[in-house]
Amino acid sequence: MSRSAVRAFAALNAVRPPDQPSPVLGKAVVLGGSVAGLLAARVLSDYAESVLIIDRDDPQISGARPGVPQGTQLHALLPGGLFQLERLFPGFRKQAVAQGAIEAPPATRRSYLDGRLKVVVPDDADSLAGSRPLLEGLIRQHVLRLPNVKTFTARATGLVIEGEAVTGVRCDVGGVPGVEGGDLVVDAMGRSSRLSDWLERAGWERPATRRMPVHLNYATALFRRPEQDPPAKVVLALHTPTTMTDVAGAAFFAIEDGRWMAMMAGYGDDRPGSTAEDFVRRLREQFPPEFGEVTANEMLGDVQTYHHADSRRRDFHALRRCPARLVSVGDAVASFNPVYGQGMTAAALHAVCLSAYLRSDPDLTTPARHFLALQKVVVDAAWSTSTSADLALPHFDGPYPRGYRISSWVSRQIIAATITDVETARRFNDVVSMQEHPLSLATPGVILGAIRANRRAR
Numbered sequence: 117m118s119r120s121a122v123r124a125f126a127a128l129n130a131v132r133p134p135d136q137p138s139p140v141l142g143k144a145v146v147l148g149g150s151v152a153g154l155l156a157a158r159v160l161s162d163y164a165e166s167v168l169i170i171d172r173d174d175p176q177i178s179g180a181r182p183g184v185p186q187g188t189q190l191h192a193l194l195p196g197g198l199f200q201l202e203r204l205f206p207g208f209r210k211q212a213v214a215q216g217a218i219e220a221p222p223a224t225r226r227s228y229l230d231g232r233l234k235v236v237v238p239d240d241a242d243s244l245a246g247s248r249p250l251l252e253g254l255i256r257q258h259v260l261r262l263p264n265v266k267t268f269t270a271r272a273t274g275l276v277i278e279g280e281a282v283t284g285v286r287c288d289v290g291g292v293p294g295v296e297g298g299d300l301v302v303d304a305m306g307r308s309s310r311l312s313d314w315l316e317r318a319g320w321e322r323p324a325t326r327r328m329p330v331h332l333n334y335a336t337a338l339f340r341r342p343e344q345d346p347p348a349k350v351v352l353a354l355h356t357p358t359t360m361t362d363v364a365g366a367a368f369f370a371i372e373d374g375r376w377m378a379m380m381a382g383y384g385d386d387r388p389g390s391t392a393e394d395f396v397r398r399l400r401e402q403f404p405p406e407f408g409e410v411t412a413n414e415m416l417g418d419v420q421t422y423h424h425a426d427s428r429r430r431d432f433h434a435l436r437r438c439p440a441r442l443v444s445v446g447d448a449v450a451s452f453n454p455v456y457g458q459g460m461t462a463a464a465l466h467a468v469c470l471s472a473y474l475r476s477d478p479d480l481t482t483p484a485r486h487f488l489a490l491q492k493v494v495v496d497a498a499w500s501t502s503t504s505a506d507l508a509l510p511h512f513d514g515p516y517p518r519g520y521r522i523s524s525w526v527s528r529q530i531i532a533a534t535i536t537d538v539e540t541a542r543r544f545n546d547v548v549s550m551q552e553h554p555l556s557l558a559t560p561g562v563i564l565g566a567i568r569a570n571r572r573a574r
């Protein structure tokens with residue numbers, strides 16, 4: 117990664133939707149109607165005469181649905197993602213609140229690192245807390261209101277490729293095969309996307325897949341929330357690898373319908389929260405008192421668990437040969453350790469890349485190299501934030517990149533300084549919320565500032 121990536125990342129964060137739609141495509145077909153597919157469809161509605169979203173789940177399903185098994189787990193919307201959603205759907209925050217999402221201004225957020233309360237909470241970005249189905253549902257309402265966007269319930273099964281370009285998609289509707297033609301096909305089928313297999317089957321190169329094993333075990337449970345306006349609405353408590361017990365971290369958010377959503381995570385053989393008793397006991401015993409207060413309320417339903425084997429990315433940008441009129445977005449390209457909460461925000465930034473690409477009057481008869489180059493900037497940034505932290509996980513046994521000892525020492529200095537130093541905390545939060553590129557922390561000013569802050573704190 118270079119300084120030019122920092123500039124490219126900043127430029128992407130500044131991209132606005134066009135004032136007027138300017139179609140350069142007839143029909144665009146989006147495979148997968150979850151967050152990444154819906155955001156891609158929103159952008160495509162500006163550049164295509166019509167957009168068809170194909171998903172195997174019926175779009176009328178409300179709440180958690182089979183196609184998104186992670187939907188029952190706690191989902192944090194990073195400030196960078198909220199910023200992009202507000203840009204794509206003006207009024208998003210207000211509507212989310214009207215539907216029950218909870219605003220969590222800085223005074224109502226608490227963050228603990230290794231049991232120490234961070235004394236500074238940068239006051240430059242508010243948070244919005246809501247369940248994953250609420251956030252996805254509101255995005256869907258916005259997208260399906262667009263006059264040129266339609267949905268179709270079917271399972272996509274392959275591509276139609278003619279010559280050097282994709283011209284459509286094969287699908288299965290209740291056992292009946294069909295074909296949908298399109299001038300651009302967008303794969304948003306999530307981390308289990310079969311696009312690589314389809315390409316290979318059709319005689320094209322498959323992208324290399326990189327994996328970072330994380331073996332993360334998530335558990336989420338809902339509790340009744342009697343207070344309308346509790347003093348702490350979003351509380352996070354993380355353990356760094358040196359102090360990690362069998363639980364790596366926990367969090368709870370106030371969410372819609374008078375509920376708390378509480379989550380706990382462990383790595384490897386640590387599977388916290390497989391029963392309700394275990395979930396409540398560990399939150400009470402291993403986390404600050406607020407966690408005990410939340411779990412004193414009635415638990416609503418069962419504990420929902422989820423195993424996440426790895427962070428993975430598919431390097432479409434490195435393909436020597438790929439068909440024209442095809443792109444991939446969201447988890448289908450890169451899916452990360454969920455504890456960093458990057459997925460939905462990364463998906464929003466992929467949609468921004470698509471907007472920047474289609475606005476550049478691209479030659480659609482050739483592969484979307486410009487899009488892939490922009491998307492690489494976003495994927496590299498998110499991948500570096502998540503995987504560099506995960507190199508320190510106890511079960512990771514290498515290989516470590518060159519210079520790892522120094523870079524991990526620097527990271528530890530910066531992270532420790534976020535507990536007491538507002539300037540370091542603000543810069544760090546800008547990076548983890550995907551509003552700034554991670555290299556913006558690698559400057560002498562930031563590093564020396566962190567070291568000095570840690571000396572003062574001692």
Ligand SMILES: Cc1cc2nc3c(=O)[nH]c(=O)nc-3n(C[C@H](O)[C@H](O)[C@H](O)COP(=O)(O)OP(=O)(O)OC[C@H]3O[C@@H](n4cnc5c(N)ncnc54)[C@H](O)[C@@H]3O)c2cc1C
Binds near residue numbers: 189
């Ligand atoms: C445990 C966990 C916790 C997470 N927490 C957070 C968080 O706190 N914050 C955050 O931002 N992100 C979080 N994420 C990531 C987040 O869920 C995803 O990044 C986000 O949903 C965007 O994914 P996507 O739209 O690319 O894919 P998905 O949400 O996985 O959706 C894929 C879609 O494709 C459809 N589909 C798949 N195959 C086909 C097919 N053949 N034909 C038709 N349709 C198909 C599916 O039905 C589904 O609708 C978390 C993930 C996990 C696993």
